[in-house]
Structures are given as C-alpha cells and as structure tokens.
Amino acid sequence: MSQYRLNLFIQPEHAKRLDELAAKKGVSKSSIVAAALASWLSPDAGDQREAAIAKRLDRLSRQTERMERDQNIQIETLALFVRYFLTVSTPVPEAHQEAARAQGKARFEQFVEQLGRHLLRGRSLVRDVVEERHPDTARMDDAAALAEAQERAS
Template identity: 40%
Template sequence: MVEKVRHQLFLAKPLSDRLEALSAKPGATKSAILADALTAWLDRRGSSELDDRFGLRLDRMTNALSRIERDGYVLLETLALFIRFELSIQAPLADGDQAGRAIGRERFEAFVGQVGRQVAAGRRTLGAEPDR
C-alpha cells in the first residue's frame, strides 16, 4: 500500500465548487482528483524542462536542415537550367557521327570521374577558391 500524507490547502470558492461536483460522481474522490491533477501539472513541468534543455539545440538543427534543403533546391534548379541551356544550344549529332559520339562519351566519363574525385576528397567547387 502506498503511504499517503495529509495536506491542508485552500481553494477559491468557484474551484472548490467544481471539485465538489466532480467528486460527487460515483467512484471519484477529492483526493484522487487532486492527485491526478497535481501529477499532470508536475509532468507538464518536467516536459517544459526538456524543452528548455533541448529546445535551443533542436531549433539550431531545424535551421541547419532548412538551409541544407534550400541549398539543395538551388543546386537542383541550377542544374536543371544548365541542362536546358546546353540542350537548347547544342546541335544534335548526326546518326553516323561515331567520332562525335566517341568524344562525347570521353567527355562524359571525364566529367563523372571528376565528380567522383571531388566527392571522395570532400572538396567543393561552389564557394571554393579557384585552382592556381
């Protein structure tokens, strides 16, 4: 059995009347109602402490993720515009132009290789100083 401690407290008349009305229902007691209300209030205070402790850090992480998302959209839009531009100014190769297709494959493989090297090394092209 849980040990209980007696408390004496004072309530405003309207609050006391509401407590009386709630405790008049079958199976309800003033002590149980007050214990539940006090437990709920104390639990909310505990969660507020967690908000105080981690809220600032979570806000910073949310802001960082928002910047990353924005940067991703900028990069995707830039890439889409560049591709559209390149496709609109480059004339298509003739069906029999095997030399032009071979040059295109070599350039593409060089491009993919360069991207792979940049990513593997952790280097960034945007915002970096130009190579000297």
Template identity: 45%
Template sequence: MRNRDKVRYQLFLEPKLAERLEEMAAKPGVARSDILVAALDAWLTRQGSHELDDRFGGRLDRMSLQLGRLSRDVQVLLESLSLFVHQHYCLTAQLPEPDAAARAVGRDRFDRFIEQIGRQMAAGPKPLAQTGEARP
C-alpha cells in the first residue's frame, strides 16, 4: 500500500515505551510504523485476549478439574453424614451393655452403611432430602 493511501498520525510515547519500540525496530527489515500498526490492530480486534487464554488456559483447566473432584468429595461426605444421621436416629435401636455380640452387630451395621453409601454414590448425585426411608 502506498503512503498516500494511508492516514498519518502523530503520537507521544513515554520514554520507557519508546526505548522498547526502538529496540524492536533495530532489527533489520522492521519499521516502527509496522510495529505500531500491528500492535494497534491487535488491540482493536482484541487479539490480546487469546494470549491470556494461551497463558492461563491450562492452569484454569487444572483448577476446574480439581474443583470438580473437590465437589465430588464433598458430595460423598454429605451423603455419608446424611445416611449416618438417618440410620443413627431412625433405624438403630439402643444396644445393651457392649459385649462381643453387640460389637459384631455394630461391625455388620457399619459394613452395610458403607455398602449403602457406595450404592448411592454410584447412582449419581441427588438432593439430600431424597434419602427417605432406609434402603436394603
């Protein structure tokens, strides 16, 4: 494109920015005008936002995965607590003086409790209010 087909602008740069521009323009075949045109075009078309995606996208993806895992872990904890409270207050009768038979019953109940949590977590997330009645 010929110079007469272009519009001329004058601008003022701070000294530090001017030094950086001069350093970039010191390379052979690079003009200050071309650098400024490219920078202005990138800024006007918002191509600078892609640089942020390139720079921080991977980190944000990892953080998103970590939050997903954390959400899953919290759901497991909430489900466990919900079932425990439900079983403790609604299903479990008071045991007499602890003895070997009572400990065996307690271990069996705990094993069923863990199995039930596993089944409900495998079924997928659901509101805690739907725990309802005890499931076998």
C-alpha cells in the first residue's frame, strides 16, 4: 500500500503528548496520527460517540430515577412515622416537662451515637432488614448491583 507524505505543524504540547504516547505504546507517531485521522474521518465515528453518550445518559437517568424513588420513599416513611408518633403520644403534664426534656436530650444523644456507629459499619439498616426477611431477594439484588457495576466498568 502506498502512503502519502504530509508535513504539518502542531502545537508544542500536542507534539510532546504524541511523543510520550508513541514511546509508551511502542508505536510510531505516524501510526498514531493515521489512526486518529481515520477515526476522525470515519462516518461511523460520530454515531459511535453518540451511542456511547446515549448509553451513559440512559444509565445516569436510571440512577437519578432510583434516587428520586428512594427519596420519595424516605419522605413518605418519615411523614408516616411523624403522623403515627403524634397520634399515639400522650401529652406530658406540665409538672414533668423538665424531666421529659432531659430524658429526650439523653435519648437523642444516644441516638446520634448509635447512628454514627451504624454509618461507620457502612451497611444499610433497611438492607439488613430486607436480608433478614427475604434472603433470596437480597442475593438477587446483590447480583443485579454487581452486573450494573460491571456494565459501568465496560
């Protein structure tokens, strides 16, 4: 196959990067430039880039939808709990208000400490409960998460 000789000017930083890449890959600078030019001139190159971007955007959209769903579940759970708590809690008599505040403060501090320990474990309480109640489903979720992570890596 005959080749066409071409002299061109490029910016010094591009020349440096081209030299480094050629040395690192163990190929000639001409072959790198030829491959880049072929990719640039290929009619499929734009379609391939667009397909890759669309795939990433789809994955990001699914992740965002899952986060929105999870956030809505959390909001509804909290609202339901607050409504339940306010419905079943009896009012504290005026004479016991100070003791109730002190006990509430102590309980809150204990809650924050427990939350800190739980977060350090790196596990989700909801996930722990789901695994206890439905061990087979939890394993399927782990497999789905692993498959999704492998898809992201490719």
